[in-house]
Amino acid sequence: xxxxxxxxxxxxxAVLAVAALAWWFSRNLSANLAARxxxxxxxxxxxxxxxxIPFRLVDWDGSYSYGWALYVSGLNTLFASALIIVLASLLxxxxxxxxxxxxxxxxxxxxxTVEVVRNTPQLVxxxxxxxxxxxxxxxxxxxxxxxxxxxxxxxxxxxxxxSGTLYNWILGATCALVVLAAIFWRRLGWQQVPRLVVLxxxxxxxxxxxxxxxxxxxxSLKGFNFTGxxxxxxxxxxxxxxxxxxxxxxxxxxIRAAIEGIHHGQAEAxxxxxxxxxxxxxxxxxxxxxxxxxxxxxxxxxxxxxxxTLGAAIAYPEVLQIFARTVLNQSGRAVEVMTLxxxxxxxxxxxxxxxxxxxxxxxxLQGR
Amino acid sequence: MAAVLRNPLLRALFxxxxxxxxxxxxxxxxxxxLPPLVRWMLTDAVWEAANRNACAAxxxxxxWAFIRARFALFFYGLYPAPExxxxxxxxxxxxxxxxxxxxxxRHRGWWLGALMTVVPVAGGxxxxxxxxxxxxxxxxxxxxxxxxxxxSFVALAGALPLGIALAFGxxxxxxxxxxxxxxxxxxxRGVPLLTVLFMGLVLLPLFLPNGVxxxxxxxxxxxxxxxxxxxLAETIRGGLQGIPKGQAEAxxxxxxxxxxxxxxxxxxxxxxxxxxxxVNIAVDLFKDTSLVSIVGLFDLMGVVNQSxxxxxxxxLAAEGYTFAAIVFFFACLVISLGxxxxxxxxxxxxxx
Numbered sequence: 187x188x189x190x191x192x193x194x195x196x197x198x199x200a201v202l203a204v205a206a207l208a209w210w211f212s213r214n215l216s217a218n219l220a221a222r223x224x225x226x227x228x229x230x231x232x233x234x235x236x237x238x239i240p241f242r243l244v245d246w247d248g249s250y251s252y253g254w255a256l257y258v259s260g261l262n263t264l265f266a267s268a269l270i271i272v273l274a275s276l277l278x279x280x281x282x283x284x285x286x287x288x289x290x291x292x293x294x295x296x297x298x299t300v301e302v303v304r305n306t307p308q309l310v311x312x313x314x315x316x317x318x319x320x321x322x323x324x325x326x327x328x329x330x331x332x333x334x335x336x337x338x339x340x341x342x343x344x345x346x347x348x349s350g351t352l353y354n355w356i357l358g359a360t361c362a363l364v365v366l367a368a369i370f371w372r373r374l375g376w377q378q379v380p381r382l383v384v385l386x387x388x389x390x391x392x393x394x395x396x397x398x399x400x401x402x403x404x405x406s407l408k409g410f411n412f413t414g415x416x417x418x419x420x421x422x423x424x425x426x427x428x429x430x431x432x433x434x435x436x437x438x439x440x441i442r443a444a445i446e447g448i449h450h451g452q453a454e455a456x457x458x459x460x461x462x463x464x465x466x467x468x469x470x471x472x473x474x475x476x477x478x479x480x481x482x483x484x485x486x487x488x489x490x491x492x493x494x495t496l497g498a499a500i501a502y503p504e505v506l507q508i509f510a511r512t513v514l515n516q517s518g519r520a521v522e523v524m525t526l527x528x529x530x531x532x533x534x535x536x537x538x539x540x541x542x543x544x545x546x547x548x549x550x551l552q553g554r
Numbered sequence: 555m556a557a558v559l560r561n562p563l564l565r566a567l568f569x570x571x572x573x574x575x576x577x578x579x580x581x582x583x584x585x586x587x588l589p590p591l592v593r594w595m596l597t598d599a600v601w602e603a604a605n606r607n608a609c610a611a612x613x614x615x616x617x618w619a620f621i622r623a624r625f626a627l628f629f630y631g632l633y634p635a636p637e638x639x640x641x642x643x644x645x646x647x648x649x650x651x652x653x654x655x656x657x658x659x660r661h662r663g664w665w666l667g668a669l670m671t672v673v674p675v676a677g678g679x680x681x682x683x684x685x686x687x688x689x690x691x692x693x694x695x696x697x698x699x700x701x702x703x704x705x706s707f708v709a710l711a712g713a714l715p716l717g718i719a720l721a722f723g724x725x726x727x728x729x730x731x732x733x734x735x736x737x738x739x740x741x742x743r744g745v746p747l748l749t750v751l752f753m754g755l756v757l758l759p760l761f762l763p764n765g766v767x768x769x770x771x772x773x774x775x776x777x778x779x780x781x782x783x784x785x786l787a788e789t790i791r792g793g794l795q796g797i798p799k800g801q802a803e804a805x806x807x808x809x810x811x812x813x814x815x816x817x818x819x820x821x822x823x824x825x826x827x828x829x830x831x832x833v834n835i836a837v838d839l840f841k842d843t844s845l846v847s848i849v850g851l852f853d854l855m856g857v858v859n860q861s862x863x864x865x866x867x868x869x870l871a872a873e874g875y876t877f878a879a880i881v882f883f884f885a886c887l888v889i890s891l892g893x894x895x896x897x898x899x900x901x902x903x904x905x906x
Contacts, residue, residue: 197730211761218760289573290566291580305886306879307841318872492746499848510752520756528745535744
């Protein structure tokens with residue numbers, strides 16, 4: 187048998203095997219659905235949902251459709267992911283800096299934290315925060331209060347809500363400016379100045395300026411409930427704390443590995459060329475470390491998006507909880523619901539990894 | 555001051571103003587956080603009490619009496635007490651054969667073979683029963699840490715061959731086989747584990763012939779195996795990429811069949827390279843077994859959730875989850891230690 191025939195034979199066999207499996211599955215599926223008097227039909231998405239979603243970022247009540255419920259719960263998933271990514275990145279950076287600080291007390295603390303947190307399941311951590319920490323908080327009237335504006339009690343965290351036209355404009359303009367500057371930095375001819383030194387402080391300054399011009403809606407206890415401000419429900423808090431802390435230790439290890447992965451000769455060479463230690467860090471070591479850091483960081487961020495499904499364990503209304511539980515129970519449309527949920531996660535994951543790969547290629551090319 | 559700072563430890567702690575500030579901050583945080591924690595966990599804790607109220611009366615710390623009262627439940631679930639020796643024996647076989655595969659100087663292949671064949675068969679017979687005069691124990695009664703161990707062992711043992719096949723498939727010269735492997739790997743890596751566990755729960759029965767029912771545990775095992783095979787495939791693919799082409803060419807030049815070249819020359823070296831990655835996956839897998847508690851199985855996490863609803867011990871969440879965290883921590887530590895032993899024995903890098 188020559189190579190050509192063998193290639194045809196193997197690939198033909200593989201196609202046949204997959205096709206046979208698919209045929210068997212679809213035959214069973216149609217028989218099972220026929221036995222239940224159902225057929226695959228996504229039309230149910232337009233029908234009235236009739237249930238409540240306790241936490242949402244956009245309009246919702248029972249009269250909206252199942253399809254809109256997917257959008258609402260999808261936003262909840264993305265919102266939780268965004269908060270977790272910010273928390274985990276900052277905390278991870280802090281843990282990595284402590285580890286690299288050379289101070290034995292800080293390094294030891296960081297190391298112990300990393301070992302303890304990463305060897306404990308994130309589900310245990312989330313549920314611990316939810317049931318053992320947030321559900322034993324005092325009731326409304328005995329809220330834990332900071333500065334008379336932030337209140338923590340068993341119903342959640344009440345924080346002041348900023349609003350105002352000027353606030354929106356400043357915040358939006360700063361974000362757009364930072365993103366555009368980050369993308370076109372080199373084309374503007376600013377490569378002598380490291381982006382990392384300029385852009386994060388610019389973002390912080392913009393946020394502070396926006397907050398100063400905002401009108402603050404401060405929560406206050408009126409009778410049996412708080413009015414004003416924003417309530418962060420305990421489910422979201424537990425999810426953000428649990429996954430955020432869990433992910434931060436992996437990010438800390440990634441950052442440490444990236445910085446230690448840059449040969450110390452690089453920093454020494456930069457110093458001997460007359461760069462200051464800060465210049466050597468920001469212009470020589472960090473840009474190269476960032477290049478090593480991006481692939482593992484991408485997979486951590488993707489893991490965060492996937493991990494938000496653990497919100498189903500504490501009834502945070504994310505995609506899995508709302509769709510695979512509530513909508514599935516109400517409509518009984520298992521195939522359609524699971525297809526949608528899996529499709530949403532596959533799409534988000536593949537898109538994010540494509541975007542991060544593009545950024546990675548952009549960074550990798552810079553050095554050559 | 556200068557004399558004090560000649561001590562290297564003190565210099566590391568207080569050498570620069572920033573370092574001194576950091577040290578003082580950390581010491582302050584410790585002095586705030588540690589005493590209450592130690593009081594709760596040890597000094598004020600109650601070790602013996604009949605129920606929650608007796609606990610609260612005896613001390614203000616943790617009620618470890620709850621853990622003691624429920625200890626067997628946490629480890630075996632509802633596995634009937636007279637039959638628990640079977641679970642112990644199964645675990646002993648796993649530990650002995652596993653240690654043999656790690657430490658044996660000779661016949662290592664046989665030990666590894668036994669780990670993949672004897673342990674699942676003997677463990678399955680011992681746990682499920684129904685043959686050799688053993689009383690059958692249905693899987694809904696399996697629980698606690700026993701279930702976590704069973705799931706992680708079966709999923710790892712099943713995922714390893716599948717992962718190797720997928721890794722080779724992704725490197726295949728035949729495009730069709732490559733596409734099938736890529737699709738399989740990217741699908742399982744792109745979806746959250748909990749979502750596919752739900753899929754196993756609600757969709758698997760629909761894809762099987764009418765009337766065939768699949769045990770809840772078996773559904774979780776199938777999903778965990780397929781899920782982890784995709785991650786293992788990527789790790790092993792990394793290992794395969796690390797083997798220089800010359801190895802395969804030399805083996806071919808010696809007259810070996812292409813299958814022999816891959817299985818006897820390339821794969822063993824690639825597996826050796828991917829040991830750290832495989833150990834990481836094993837640790838993640840063990841932690842992820844706690845997710846089966848969300849789809850209705852009573853693993854350690856599920857039993858802890860359930861025990862807190864017991865009227866006699868109502869609401870001892872902090873104790874229950876702290877205990878679960880400690881057990882998972884030490885189990886993961888054992889896997890990591892086994893992994894680093896494996897690495898020292900077979901691995902590259904540390905050896906010259």
